[in-house]
Amino acid sequence: MGGNRKGLTGHCGEFCRWIVWQRVQGQLGRLTAFPWRQPVITLSDASGSARPGAHPLWTRAFHGFNLLVLLLMAGSGLEIYNANPVFGGRAGATVPEWLTLGGWLAGGRDWHFGVMGLYAANLGLWIGLLLQRRHRRLADGGDLGTLRRSASPPRRRLASHRITYTLMLVVLAFSLITGLAMYKPAQLWWLVSLFAFAEPAGHSSWQTLRVCHLATIPAIALLLVAHVGLSWRVGGLRLLRRMAL
């Protein structure tokens, strides 16, 4: 357990409590509805079991599945991009083939629309569980205040991690909304019309939608780097592995 302690003693605060609590929950092998109402338990309080330090199954399932599904969605999305580049149209530069998935346009669409339902269900379930069980992980206005005023590095890290984490959920949901608007633009015409804000500048709502949908790939990639970096400070590779599997 030395590795765990080394990561955990670095800073206290709520984020450590989540990690500790999750590990304890994993050891006890059950979920508690409101972990933040429980007394803080340190690792030494937990009795040993077959799976020390494991995160709840649903945490690991979401992380592993989401990572796989996001790779499939991004790869097949870039395949679709290449059929008519968002920037430049038929004369525009295409994405290198090694980044794409599907082999050709119809193959890319097979993957993109084949996986979208799983992606949406996984994300919806996760956000539902978060709101019900762990809404303290989601950012609020106080986190921006902490970043502006607090000098304590652990507090600042916690605030920035809550903001990063919440933004990831927002970006993932945004990719779903923009994708849905382009998948069914006739039936969901009101959704498309929300993206008419750039029309005065000469950009059609369709082009705005395409740019917004594409932009979720670099956005989620940047947030992922921040999320992994901040998690690494808390629990290193062991934590990352336990989160994903």
Add this chain to the structure above:
Amino acid sequence: MGSDPGRRRALGLLVSGGSSLLLGGCGLNRWSNAVGAATQPLNERIEALLQGKGPLPEFRRSQVEPAALLVNSFNGTPNLPPESYRLVVNGAVRRPLRLDLAALAALPQRECVVRHVCVEGWAAIVAWSGPRLADVLALAGPSPLGAYLAIRSADQYFETWDLASALHPQTLLATHMNGAPLPVANGAPVRLASPIKLGYKQSKWVTGLELMTSLGDRLGTWEDRGYEWFAGL
């Protein structure tokens, strides 16, 4: 501590899945068709459920984007002299028809300013006008058993539609585009136009309509190569 063999194996699978993606997806591209075959039936059913029977809101004429409408052709550009043009309507109908352009022009004309969405990802707002496909089919006395429509084109392009989409009030046999006679590159003298289907469903240079009670072996020029059949918007 922690990783039992099962989880290690799963981690390995995840990593190899990820890296084969980055290496061109060679392993995964082979599965594209299978993924489509497994998920399209459910997706198409949801699409059909989403699709209303009533007309959709349209754009203003001033919103038309002539430059955004790109031209795709599967097999060149056929030339159909207007004087000898005939639209054949047959299949499960009481009165098989051969309509000339004057007969189509005599039907009530409708203009639809709608977004034309290509499977490639681009879209353009176009004003299509011509008779409703539903009115043309009604002339032929369709059998109540008719469930699908096969559309043949002069360039051998082939399409099949579900009848509900064909009868949609904004599905037209367009003879005009943006207020002018349809250009040859866009399907003159007659093409399909509809706001509820992707562009590849909207055949150009249409010469034949056949009402069918069931789908045959051929679903469509692109569908038979792997594109989705319903392709609803």
